[in-house]
Amino acid sequence: MERTALVLAVVLLIVGLGIGVGVGRYTAPVKEKVVEKTVTVEVRPLEGKTIQFGDIVASTVALETYTPILEKVIVPDINKYAELLGYDVTFEALLDDAQAQAAIHLEKVQSFKAMGVNFLICGRWSSQAQSALSYVNENDMIMFSPSSTSPLLWIEGDRLFRMCPNDMVQAPAIAEMLWSWGIEAVIVIQRGDPWADGIYNILEKEFPARGGEILARVRYATEVTEFSSYLNQMEEVAKAAVEKYGAEHVGIEAISFSEIVTILTQAKDYPTIYNLMWFGSDGTAMTQQLIDDAPDHADHCKVLSTLAAPAESPKWTYLYDKCYELINMPVSFYTACTYDIYFAYVHIILEEQTTDPTEIADHIIPYCYDLFGSSGWCRLDEKGDRYAANYDIWGYAIIDGKCYNTKFGLYDGTTAKVTWYKTAITPEGETTEGLTPPGHG
Secondary structure: OHHHHHHHHHHHHHHHHHHHHHHHHHOOOOOOOOOOOOOOOOOOOOOOOEEEEEEEEOOHHHHHHHHHHHHHHHHHHHHHHHHHOOOOOEEEEEEEEOOOOHHHHHHHHHHHHHOOOOEEEOOOOHHHHHHHHHHHHHOOOEEEEOOOOOHHHOOOOOOEEEEEEOHHHHHHHHHHHHHHHOOOEEEEEEEOOHHHHHHHHHHHHHHHHOOOEEEEEEEEOOOOOOOHHHHHHHHHHHHHHHHHHOHHHEEEEEEOOOOHHHHHHHHOOOHHHHOOEEEOOOOOOOOHHHHHHOHHHHHHHOOEEEEEOOOOOHHHHHHHHHHHHHHOOOOOHHHHHHHHHHHHHHHHHHHHOOOOHHHHHHHHHHHHHOOEEOOEEOOEOOOOEEOOOOEEEEEEEEEOOEEEEEEEEEEEOOOOEEEEEEEEEOOOOOEEEOOOOOOOO
C-alpha cells in the first residue's frame, strides 16, 4: 500500500510538471491583432446655435396685440418644444412692421436677407406677399404667410407657403352666405389690390350662378381715406335696386380691411345703403378697431363676414385661452395659423438639422400633412396653400351696452351650405338672439 501510494505520487508529480510545461507554452504572450470597427456617432450640426425668424406684421395697428403674443406665447413655446426634444438650439423672432404698404414690406424682406435671416413669417396681406415674392424666390428665402388668401398667388414651385385657405374657397362661401340670406342683388365695394380683386373675380361668377345679380363694383385705391364719392355712387344704385327687389333682398359686400371703420362712419350720411344689410370677408371679420371706434355702426350694419374656422381641439383652446389672458380680447384663426407656422419651421429645422432654405422648403408640404396644430389639420395642397375649411360667419352686436364680435352662422365646406344660428354667441361666451334671414320667398 505504501509503495503504491509513492509511485502514484511520483506519477502525479510528473504529470503535473507536464501540464505545467504545456500551460506555460500555450499561454505565452502572443502578438496583438488590431481590428478596425466603424462606429456611427450622431452629430447635431445645430447644437448651440441661435436661429432667427423674420416676422413682418402687415400694419402698425397689429403691433399692439401681436407683440405680446409673439414674445410671451409663441417664442417661449417653440423654445420649450426644442428643449423637450433634447436640442440645444435657441430660436428668436425679429419683429418688424410693413406699415400697411407693399413697398415697405419688400424693403423689410430685403433687410432680413442682408442680416442672413431667410425664414420669414410675413406676406400677411396678399398685396405685400405679391410685392416680395420675386425677391424671395430669387434669393433663396421662404415666405410663410398665415393670412394671404389671393388666388392670384396660388403658384406651384414658388417659395410662398400659406397656412390659410385661399379665396377660391372663401369666395364661394361669401356667395352662398349672400344667397342663403336672401340677397338677390348686391353692390360690391372693394380695395384695389390683388387680395380683393381675387375675391371679386370669383364672386362675380359664383353669385350669378346662384341666381343673384352684382349691381355695381366700386373699387377704391388702398390709400384712400375719403369715401364720399364712392358712397354717393352706391347710394344711387341702391335706390333703384330697392325699388326693384325690396330692401331686404339688396345687400352691400365690402371687401375691405380696417378702412371699413371709415366707410361705415361716412355711410351714415347715405340712408339707403346704410340701412341695408352689410356683408364682408375675412378682412372685416373680428375687426377690433371697428368695435373700438364705431360700435354703433358695426351693430347697425352687422357686416356679416366669413372667416376660416379653427378645428375645436385642446390645442386651439390652449392658444386661445393663453392669448386672451394676455391681451384681453379674442384671437382668430389667423393667430392660430401663425402659431402653427412657427412650429412647422422649428420641427423641420430640428429634424433635418439644417438651415438651408432649399432643404427646408422641400419638407414643408410633407410635414404639414402630418401636423394637427392649433388651427386644425395643416395639410397643404401641391402649391403650398391650406386645403379647404369651414367658415364661421362673424358680425357685430351690442349686448348689454357693449359691442362684441358675434358669431351668427357657419358655412360648411363639405356641404357648401350655410347654417344661421338661432342663438348667436361671442368669444367671451355672451349670447344674443340670432338673425333671421328673409330668404327668397
